[in-house]
Amino acid sequence: MSDAAAGNPAPPPPSPWERERPARPQTAPQRTPLSRERIVEAAFTVLDRQGLDGLSMRQVAAELGVTVSALYAYVSSKDDLLELMYTRLFDGFTMPAPDPERWREQIRDYAHAGRKRLLSHRDVARISMAHVPFTAELLPHVEGLLAIFRTAGLPDRIAAEAGDLISTYIDGFVLEEGMWQDRAAARPDDGDSSLARPDWREMAGEMQNYFASLPPADFPHLRALADVMVSDSSDERFDIGLEIILRGLASYLPDKAPDA
Amino acid sequence: MSDAAAGNPAPPPPSPWERERPARPQTAPQRTPLSRERIVEAAFTVLDRQGLDGLSMRQVAAELGVTVSALYAYVSSKDDLLELMYTRLFDGFTMPAPDPERWREQIRDYAHAGRKRLLSHRDVARISMAHVPFTAELLPHVEGLLAIFRTAGLPDRIAAEAGDLISTYIDGFVLEEGMWQDRAAARPDDGDSSLARPDWREMAGEMQNYFASLPPADFPHLRALADVMVSDSSDERFDIGLEIILRGLASYLPDKAPDA
């Protein structure tokens, strides 16, 4: 399903924020030659294996069996590569036509898809937080999001802020999820049982022990909330925060029931 | 005004997330010797001058007129230094005693103070986003925040999420502010007029031009919202997002008027 078929508008001209990139080589591939696509793919492989801090141009080159300098014929800088990775996360992601009767549900779907996207590769929330989606390829998504808010009847100044608000929420929430996972993975607890699967439940237990060890007189509320903070799953906690935002937005709708 | 005088509880024992640090040397200073405090101060100087990407241990050492290796007697790693900087941002910041009648105002004050803190040095929002305030020094602030929410009457699961939500909002908002400023500063527009003062208004004009250049048929909502997105000041936009969250939270209060 192409963007056009899904009703998404064509990408706009490049914005002033976009880095210029070297033109893509147009020759026919002979023997799996390098390409921007292959480089991005290799970068995701390195990212999942080593994390963002271990993602270097040299590692990407090694992954491709090639010298570092070879990459610079296709990619103008590491920042350019990161922007490419950021953009690729949105591949195949299309915005629905705005339905004023279902705007909450549409935003929920958008948020869930966004979180899923950010969880699809390690540390991509960190990459996402460092980028603003005002590039030619991503602007249609922003448009689609604003369309939902405005069609729902939100005042313009609220709709304008709402897009940023939920995008920031998604990025920030998944970023924190990732930090917990990293902390859990970094614990020298049970040796190298599994390098790729940090254990959330183990970390939760440790958190709970820590909160329980706090002086009750000094931290009554933290102790009272420790159970719910830890026992709720990430999915549940994500939905709770999302619902707070949705209710806040709904409060600006002119003449509907306050809790539709 | 000490923490105790303000009613803030004493710092708890170190949590499992905290990096252990070398013990602070207890000798009397002879001739402005190194110290953790001086290193952090120098780090902020370098940060403001070169940004987070230009903040290196070597630059900090140079700022102090000292060899890099000298730093490692006081600071166990660069991450440790960053955590120290993060913690220092909260110095002198105390939470008010929760007042259920004024919880919205108290949260607004907290958010404004938080944003001011993040704007006090360049790129600190990026540092903040990479840290979780669950260290001994910062836990009292979390406690104070949760106290406001719970005392106001919010259900536990909402209160537990509310702290994260507004903290993420503050960090994310200021992070974006900083990105715009960096973009504006990076523009090779009018030479090196002033290295320290990126021009928000210039960037806003450029954004507006860009939005105005979009195909109206494809981006009706973006075009419609471009004016308000750009003409509102950062302060106004921050307050709007904050108010959306506060209204969402208020909707969970049991028996008050929905719009107190």
Place this chain on the structure above:
DNA sequence: ACCTGAACACCGTTCAAGT
């Protein structure tokens, strides 16, 4: 047309050695 090799100017961190 595509890639290599070598170089440049940096990093964080460690550790023996100086005073």
Place this chain on the structure above:
DNA sequence: ACCTGAACACCGTTCAAGT
């Protein structure tokens, strides 16, 4: 007790040279 110097194993980026 405090700091230096040198080294190690890395970085991103450039550019002449190979094929």
